[in-house]
Amino acid sequence: MLCTRRAVGMALCLFAASLPALASDLTISNFRVRGPAGGxxxxVELHNGSGAPVDVGGYALLASNASGTTGSRATLPSGTSxxxxxxxxLTNRASSGYSGGVVGDVGYNTGVTDTGGLAIADGSGNVIDQVGLSSGSAYGEGTRLASLGSSNTDQSYARRSDAAGNVQDSGDNAADFTVQAPSVPHNSASTCSDVGLSVSVADAAVPEGDGGxxxxxxxxTLSKPAPAAGVQVRFTTADGAATVADGDYDALxxxxxxxAGDTAQTVTVTVHGDTRxxxxxxxxxxxxxPSNGLNIARGDAIGAILNDDAAEAEIFQIQGDGAASxxxxxxxxxxxxxxxxxGPGGFTMQTxxxxxxxxxxxxxxxxVFTGAAxxxxxxxxxxxxATVAEYYGLTELTHALVSVDSSGHRLPRPVIFGRDVPSTDxxxxxxxxxxxxxxxxxxxLVLDGIVDRANxxxxxxxxxxxxxSADGTRSLRSQGVPFGTLPSDIHSGVWDGNPEVFEMDADALGAVPAGTGIDAGARFIADGVMSYSYGDYDFQPTRLRILDANPMPRPVHDSHDPHALRLGSLNMLRLCDTDGGNSQxxxxxxxxxxxxxxxxxxxxLSAYIGGVLKLPDVLAAEEVESLPxxxxxxxxxxxxxxxxxxxxxxxxxxxxxxxVGFLVRTDRVRVDQVTQLGGDATWVDPGxxxxxxxxxxxxxxxxxxxxDRRGFxxxxxxxxxxxxxxxDSGADAPRNRAxxxxxxxxxxxxxxKLQTDARSTYEPLVVLGDFNAYPFTDGWVDVVGxxxxxxxDSANxxxxxGNIVRPALWNAVQSVPSNDRYSFLFTEQLGEIQGYQRAGSFDSGRDVPVAQVLDQALLDRQAQRCFRGFEYGRGNxxxxxxxxxDAAADPGIRKAIGVSDHDGFVLDLSCPGHARHRR
Known part of the structure; x- marks a missing residue:
């Protein structure tokens, strides 16, 4: 079982077992790397085949691709057993993630390739069990399994097991696993398999009382009835915060x-009450x-003495000025x-x-947690x-006895979130x-809210x-190294990490119906209460009014000049052919x-290019595998x-x-030449x-x-x-920057060379695409600059x-309103800062969705004279x-929604009176 549950009076979690399990008893027992919802x-299901619990806190789920490149997918929380x-x-919670009905215990956000491999490693990095789906995977035992392919069907690989449910682990993947269709995963709440006769002791709690x-x-409890000869085990107590010397309880x-035939016994410890x-x-x-033949499955437990002598306090005293009450x-x-x-299981109250x-x-x-309406x-x-508790960082009152004194009171004044609160510094x-x-x-109360990331x-x-955000400004990336990183240069600046951004659970208190989607960019007014949920602060509105829904997709505008040349760019998120053997x-x-x-x-993609970008004359295409x-x-x-x-x-x-490639409209543009630049350029890799x-x-x-009659x-x-x-960090950072x-x-x-040759006097030059860089320095290298x-140099x-390009090119992104300057959304992990990632949380710290400009267009002076407009097409x-x-099944333009992880753009050039040079 997973040692995470809502506390009763106090947190009662498992101690380590008295008999440690063998590493070989922990296995990857069932897994799939693709399902009905996609890749x-x-x-990944783990199974403990031993007669004792396994403490897996700090264990890591590792993955490999078919080329042996490895990485971590999840670290199991401390205290997990x-x-x-x-x-x-363990389930993938990324976009189009796990769709099964058996709820996952622990989540991860990065997928595993169809021909890769998986491993579970202990806190020291020792691999406990592994399975591979190709010979190139870094993980696997014996003969590897065949990949289940790229069809989105409900099938998995499950370990073979005997009649008692014990899984097979011979050290050969092909012999140990079989295809299971449909897949049947198990979680911590599922029925456990029989692993022999064992005894467990459960935690217990009792109110202290005022005396006596x-x-x-x-x-x-035994895992199955005792045999004819019976079994026995020794039961002892030991001091904790409660001691025998203080008269809290009697040692035993x-x-x-x-x-014979018994399955349970109860042992009684005497607790003494007081009025402190x-x-x-x-x-x-x-x-x-334990006697012969008996294993100790759970040999340690906690006896909780719940103080029932209440102190009178104001809410602000209960909350205190720290992270916990x-x-x-x-x-x-x-x-x-x-x-x-x-709410459905409790209410908030305020002084x-x-x-x-x-x-x-x-x-x-x-x-105040009530557990019911x-x-x-x-x-x-x-x-x-009530009793004060910290539920994964949320201060709450539990076991509450509530009495209503009067009704119809005016509510306390709200805190107004806006330009200065919460702080941006x-x-x-x-x-x-x-x-x-x-x-x-x-x-x-939020008066000028804007959604930074959709649901x-x-x-x-x-x-x-x-x-x-509560100040009407999108969560945008700004210049410099991330907050918490040592500055790379005194003039580079430090990006603040957007501390003002917070989560909003719109349907938690019924402000919108369950299942309501809210697009990023939507503007709203809301009032409600601030909560804290599993590592993240969480605003729960009681009233929410959407002022501008910003419905998706949002196509670019038609060109104002029918004779303008419309240029576009789109990162196509790995437009790959069906030949898996034409690259490393x-x-x-x-x-x-x-x-x-x-x-x-x-x-x-066609719906996006045609419906959202409106069929540009030339489209630069990034992340395309082949010409065919x-x-x-x-x-x-x-x-x-x-x-x-x-x-x-x-x-x-x-x-x-x-x-990279181009799509060129033959009715609008004649291609004179296409040339790859720098294809033979080399460097000495310091790695x-x-x-x-x-x-x-x-x-x-x-x-x-x-x-065109006005063409050029x-x-x-x-x-x-x-x-x-x-x-930004890591051992390879210097190499990557270089x-x-x-x-x-x-x-x-x-x-x-291009902007100084003879043709530069009459031919516009545009450098466009996915620069994988911001329109300003990241503190290390200003690629766009x-x-x-x-x-x-002073900011990098x-x-x-000294600059190579003279005169400088102009970035057309500068013509876009500041709130619309983004083409990529990246969730930045900023670590254990600003009150995020407290003890017991399963999250990895403060995660902030950040809107970034990566897709840009740089114009020389001739192109600037012809410039008529620049706009991102929204849908991804x-x-x-x-x-x-869901949009994949929609007809028409909505089919475009989510086809890539970048938004493309169009750029209009019109050169009336310009030289019409023809080669």
Missing amino acids: NDEF IAPGCYLL TTALGFRL DQVVTFA VEPDEDFAVHLSE PFVGQPVITRNNIVTSV PDRRDDHNRLTSNGVY PQVTVGDAVDVR PAHLSCGTTNFECFEGMRI QRYGNDPFAEVFV YECGDHGTPGEADLKLKLQR VLQQLADQLAADYHITYSAHLVDGHDPSGID TGQSTYLHDRPPLLLEATML SFRLMAVHPKSRIGV KRFEQARDIAQDVQ AIAGTYD QLDLG LDAPDQTQD
Whole structure:
């Protein structure tokens, strides 16, 4: 069983077992790396085949692709254990993730390739069990399993087992596993398999009482009836916070006997009551010396003595000025507070304004957990007697006795969230060391809200929380290294990590119906209460009014000039062909696509290019595997819109085969020449010391002429440099920064040659594509600045020694309103800061969705004279996760929603009176 559950009086969690399980008894017993919902519809089931619990806190789920590249997918939370014969289920919670009906115990967010492998490793990195789906996987035992392919069907690999349910682990994957269809995963709540005769002792708790003695009974259970000869085990107590010396309880040491056929016995410990107001206390019990044939499955438990002597306190005293209440585990009475919200299992209440302590570090609100629909109404004045608990970081009152004093009261004034609250400065947060803790349980009013990220999908909730800002400004990336990182240069600046962003659970208190999707970019007014849920602060509105829904998709506008040249760019998120053997690594993130997968991808891209970008004259395409598959996209566009595009692509050196290319409308543009630039450029890789190709995806130059009575010749350079993965930190960071720098310098040299040759006086030059870089420095290397000629050595770790491109190019992104300057959404993990990731949380710290500009267009002076407009087409970033998945089955333009992880753009050039040079 998984040691995480709602506490009763106090947290009662398992101690380590007295008999440790053998490492070989923990196995990966069932898994799939693709399911009905797609490549992320994954689960990994672990099984404990021993007669004792296994403490798996700190264990890691590892994965490999078919080329042996490995990485971690999840780290199991501290305190996680798997009881004898029981299971633990890990599920992928990313977009289009796990869809099964058996709820996962632990989540992860990065998928496993169809031909990869899996391993479970202990806290020291020792691999306990592993399974592979190809010979190239870094993980596997004996003969590897065959990949189950790329069809989205409900099937998994399950270990063979005997009649008793014990799984087989011979050390040979092919012999141990069999295909299971449909898949039948088990979680910590599933029925456990029989692993022999064992005994377990359960935690127990009892109210202390005001005097006299109380019997505290501990239940000892056998996994099956005792044999004819009977069995026995020794039961002993040991001091904890409760001690024998203080008269809290009487020590006990006795042998417990199970007669033939018995399955359980109860052992009683005597507890002494008093009238002192004190925290809950506990002592330990321990099983030892089992008779022959008996295993100890769970040999340690806690006896909790629950203090029932309540202290009178105001809510702000209960909350305190720290992350946790100073009254945790203690009973309290708090009187005459106003109910501010009512939910299905509890309510919030707040101190009346006249009793406010005026301390910004303490909250005046608190959540009262009732476990069922509370019998109170908003505006009631209530007295509550309860025990204070911290539920995964949320201060709450449990075991509550509630009495209503009066009704119809005016609610306490809300805290207004806006420009200054919550703070945008991580060095001066609203609540001292956090930005939201001092508002926990309190009324909040948001007057200028904007949604930063649409609904996530979490577990069985397809439309879970959205991320929002209260000042009307999107969560955008700004210049500099991330907050908490040592500055790379004194002038680079530090990006603050957007501490003002928080989550909103719109349907938690019924402000919208369950299942309501809210698009990013939507503007709203809301009031409600601030909560805290599993590691994240969570605003729960009681009223929500959407002012501008920003429905998806949002196509670009029609060109104002019918004679304008419309240029576009789109990262196509690995448009891969069905040939899995034409590159070193598989092109697709989830394996080589099948014919049906590719057909759907082409239809969705066509809907985006035709419906959202409105059929640009030239489209630069990034992340395309081959010329034939780009031509298939051109054929799809011809079938859908009766427009003919010619496809152009030159293979590069990317290990997974992705390249840059062009689609050119033959009715609007004549292609004069397509040339790959820098394809032979090399550098010495500091990681290997070997000379290798500099550009994985070399730039591609298109020279063409617009076929219009006002047409003109032009040149486009499509680029897609190295990504920012591993740039901010890690052992490979210096190497990654250096390669990005050298690529940018090489591209800049080509740009300068083009803008200084004879044709530059009459031919516009545009450098466009996915730059994998911001329009400003990230503190390490300003890739865009180097290519544009605006590089500042003082603001970058690596010095260019003077700009290569002169005069500088202009970035058309600057013409876009600031709130619309983004083409990619990245969830930044900022670690254990600002009150996030407290003890017991399963999250990895503060995660912030950040809107970034990666897709850009740089214009030389001729192109600037012709510039008429720049706009992003919206459809891939702002819709809820579930909406993006559902859109695949939609007709028309909605089919485009979610086809890529980038939004594309269009750029209009019109050159009236310009030289009409024809080659």
